[in-house]
Amino acid sequence: MFDSVINYMDKFGPELLVIQFGFLIILSTLFLWLWFSNRRKYxxxxxxxxxxxxxxxxxxxxxxxxxxxxxxxxGGGLDVTGGSVPSVMPLQNLGGGDGLAVSGAPSTALLEEINQKKAYIASLESQLSSTQGSQREIETKLNQSQGNLNSAEGKIKELEKLLADARNNAGAAAGGGAGDAGLKKELDMVTRERDEIRDRLKEFEIISDDLANLKRLQQENEQLKRSLAAQGGAAPAPAPTPEPAKAIDPNNILSTADVSDLLADLGNSTPAESTTDTNALEDFLASEEPAAEAAPEEDTSEADMLAAMNEQKSDDKSKSDKTPEDLLSEFEKMLG
Structure with a gap:
């Protein structure tokens, strides 16, 4: 058998050499192609x-x-001075990342974590921009409410001045029908303006809700800062609901101001002025009570008008016997 193989190789020697060289060329070409295709990767x-x-x-x-x-x-953090913010922090001051290792191509887990961090940062930035916009709106509303409050205070001062003028006019025109009509007209005007001021103060109560929202937004900002500092930790917990702000009672404000003014006037007035102020205050109380008012009709006779004037004079005498404390208590009940 060995002799037959030798004879076969001797007979087909050139053909076998050609076949071997062909295989070598094919293998070398394949290796060269693989090397060129993977050269960048290597x-x-x-x-x-x-x-x-x-x-x-x-x-x-x-x-x-x-x-x-x-x-x-x-909220603290790095001190930003001179408009310069460092682009990166020193690597020796940073921790983390020890659990990730790459022994060749970039790891899939690392790429996924990077994408998650980018998405989390984008969501936090959108929340931050919306919070800043709502905070600017609340600041604008607060400025507007402050201006409205200043105008309301000025209007209240004007009303107090009108009330003082009405008291003076009531004392000067006591017992006159035309004077009573003018006083009633002025008191109606003052009452109408006072009601307008009360309505405006009721609108200011809505601002208390905005103040509560501002407090809630500040707490959400603190939550956002803590979540950013956690470096991709758990989602921030919802901010606790703040207690509703106490509503402003416009009746108490007006009654306190009026009572303080009346106390000051009664403490500084002479006996003659005290009698005049007492009559004016009693007339004001009588005008505010709808049960005690009786509008004169157009067909009233002169005798009825004279009887009403005499009865009013007798009522004024009985009213002058009342003490200032009684009048103040009645005035507080009317306002309260």
């Missing part, structure tokens, strides 16, 4: 960046963005 693997360095760099970017947002809300 080069990148030779210069691959460790996963810890990439993780530390991303953590530094997140911390810098957190510090910048915290400085905008006066």
């Amino acid at each position: 080069h990148n693997l030779k210069h691959a960046i460790p996963a810890t360095v990439v993780k530390s760099y991303l953590d530094s970017i997140i911390q810098n963005s957190t510090a910048l947002k915290s400085s905008l809300f006066r």
Whole structure:
């Protein structure tokens, strides 16, 4: 058998050499093609960046963005002075990223974590922008309410002045029908303006809800800062609902101001002025009570008018016997 193989190789020697050279050329061509196709990949693997360095760099970017947002809300963090914010923090001051390792191509887990951090940062930035917009709207409403409050205070002072003028006119025109009509007209005007001021003060009660919303937004800002500092931790907990602000009672405000003015006037007035103020206050109380009012009809006779005037004079005498404390108590009941 060995002799037959030798004879076969001797007979077909050139053909076998050609076949062997053909196989060698095919194998060398295949190896060259594989090397050229994977040359870039091999080069990148030779210069691959460790996963810890990439993780530390991303953590530094997140911390810098957190510090910048915290400085905008006066919440601390890095001190931003001179308009300069560091682009990255020193790597020796950063931690984390030890659990990730890349032994060749970039890890799929690392890429997924990077994408999650980017999406989380984008969501936090959108929440921050919406919070800033709502805060600006609330500040604008507060400024408008402050202006309205100043105008209301000025209007209240004007009403107090009108009330003082009405008291003076009532004392000067006591016993005259035309004077009573003018006093009643002025008192009606003052009462109408007072009702308008009360309605405006009721509108100011709505501002208390805006103040409560401002407090809630501040708490949400604190939650956002803590969530950014946690570096991709758990989602921020909902902010606790603040207690509703106490509503303003316009009746108490008006009654307190009126009673304080009356006390000051009664304490500083002479006996003659006290009698005049007592009559004016009693007339004001009588005009505010709808049960005690009786509008004169057009067909009233002169005798009825004279009897009414005499009866009014007798009522004035009986009213003058009342003490200022009784009048003040009646005035507080009417306002309250």
